[in-house]
Amino acid sequence: MKKIWILFFAFGAAAQERRDPRVEAIVQRIEPAPLQATVAKLVSFGTRHTLSETSGPRGIGAARKWLATEFGRIGQRSRPFEDRFLAPTGPRIPAPVEIVNLGVVIPGTDAARSRQAIVMTGHYDSIPTDPMDAKSDAPGADDDASGVSMALEMARAFAAEQPAVSLYFVAVAGEEQGLVGSQHLAERLKSEGLEILAMTSVDIAGNGEGQDGIRDTSSGRIFSEGVPAVESEAQKKLREAVGGENDSPAREWARYLQSVGERYSEGLTLRLMLRRDRIARGSDHISFARLGYPAVRLMESRENYRRQHQTPRIENGLEYGDDLAHFDAPYAARLCRALAAAIASLAFAPAPPQKIVLAGAVSPDTKLRWTLPADPRLASVIVYRRGAGEVRWQERTLLGKVDHVVLPSLVPDNFFFAVATVDAAGNESLPHPPAELGR
Template sequence: MTPIAPLALAAALSATSVDPHVTQLAAAVDPARMQATVAKLVSFGTRHTLSEAQSPVRGIGAARRWLAGEFAALARQPGARLQPFEDRFTQPPAPRIPRAVEIWNVGAVLPGTDPARAKEAIVLTGHYDSRGSDVANAEVDAPGADDDGSGTALMLELARVLSREQPAIAVYFVAVAGEEQGLNGSTHLAQRLKQEGVRVVAMTAVDMIGSSAGQDGVHDDVSARLFSEGVPAAETEPQRKLREALGGENDGAAREWARYVKRVGERYVENLDLWLMLRRDRIARGSDHLAFSKEGFPAIRLVEAHEHWDRQHQDLRAVGGRAYGDVLAHVDFAYAARLGRALLAAVAELAAAPAPPAEVRLGGAVSPDTHLRLALPADPRAAALVLYRRRADGVTWQRATRYPRQAELVLPDVVPDNFVFAVATVDAEGRESLPVYPGKLE
């Protein structure tokens, strides 16, 4: 079979063009609004999960009530389709939580419009709790401007910008708590969604996106990191055997979502370099995406490229002329908004894209030709296919070729041992599903 118009690759590989509507949405992300949100969060003094819950002006309680009110206000705007969302529970004593405490995850849901995909969703989180030097100290001021006021502000901003959209599948914008105490809020949220039968097709934890000046002396406002697992945390024994047969250690669903965010985000935001990190998170550290990974959902973390540890998990103080603390003045909101625009573009495209292939089977072993057999989705908007390909020593996709909608692809003289493949669907407007890696061998 002859492919239709194979594409030359640029920095941002894609088989689609730029959508003017997505460009308009991305441009609407407002750094001034994000700054105002973070300033308000900082004003609560501390947002430690075990801090004051009844005060109207200080502590986690004041912060969560304000956030819930802001999400509710967005839902009341003319034309908005948002629905306020709340996930409230009592966390029993646990490591870093010496007593039972009520935790609120607050946010909004943008409902999907495709009845056949009513249980599919994209989930975005930022954590609004904060901490100082001692993770158990719930009294000390802990501004948490970057960690993670910046990610929480982006949840409100993305919800605002996308509030009138009509995606095929639902999008959750959630400010979670308990991250610093052990991913408590995100763990409950992931488990709840799983119990409710929600199939999270892609999740992103936005955790610290405001520092463009690192402790390594580098000022970088054009780069960020996307952390993702290659081997799923919830991998089953049959999945392990298939992975070992195919060599799919770099092709879990989370890694594919990270590639998608990089590809689409860099297309819509000029001079942006999203690093595809081949780790679940930074060394011996973690964020809320890991709670979703544990439940079997494809989850990644978006985080600044250069951290400054004097401004992270630190009490406010100065020692020998060296200032410590995660304060508003150190957050680069223009940079945070750039990262927000990239994520928004990827979410908007994926949420509106057709359903992906239900299954991809790979054949052609001991053969010079590659055979791919597809179980095509019933979605009538899946007008064509995009075949992604890279050599087996590569990390990112190196070639994208569009084909008409068909159940089988044959690639003459393309030895399957030497390449990795995945197949996406694409609609008439060029919106692509997540590429699907082969799930069976023939």
């Protein structure tokens, strides 16, 4: 017993998190100035309401033409991506309207994982006070030119990279009309047989001062669902048996984004929010969650509600409107670097372990076993552990290329576990919790 303990701690001591120079290089390419330029350009179209005009210099048509040009000129390994469709009449769509989601795909290089992808979206449509008003100014600087500017910058930053899995950076429309653009995008990617490992909607991510007057440009929030919107009967049974409400695929991606994001984005703290979105509100990640994909929302820490969904005006001496003047590009860049780092690290990482079995219930020891992926990048397996009352992982143990471990004197009831793989540069797969209980 004593020997096993020593071995366990020796591995534990080697478990330093590392920074990959390739990921650092991508992060360094994200600068405030181009984010600022994109937001300014998008604001200049007056309104980007989904039902606004599509022929003149004003309206969503001009905005999407400009975005198509910008995404189209990136080149290198990137390929322009377009998802164009006619949205039928709905609660916020009085007559069928053409919606265009557009961005780039950076194709994955691992032939064995050619159907896997990581998706990021921002929405380029905007609304004034009345959601059906397609004529009034709706600058939408923070909501959500901020997210679109990040999609464009990340498309540029990753354009020459060789990720193992494909990356989608997409500006969607129709968000304010009921998530109709992202719903179509998610359904299309699903119908194409894509397995989305992680999806992030960046929405309202550049305002550094809350309505309460408190400034915060050094933290962000990640919203994720606990109980998955989609789960099989077997998954539900397992979740109930182990108490897996805080270990949904979305929550694992949220924790991953928090941890890798903080590692690479200097001076940024990311807060895990244990709910799908702010209370009774939503964004495009929900379209992906509804199809069973791990999807989260990344956004600013402190919102100013007088600058969201408001026709620009001054009322009783108070300023309303989502204007360019309150977009904080250095803050947005910090959030964008965190997301770029997490996407890069996951995209370079080996395939995750498969068929993870947790055993040892009704015993003083925890036993875990899994199947190793046949991935040449695999350098080691990592076992994550946290106390059963904790939110963040607390222990991270590198085990080498093994397919099982016994953790003596760790009663499984008192901990949560997950298993990940890591490459030689420190890029980790998502941690996967046990998918099965065994003996």
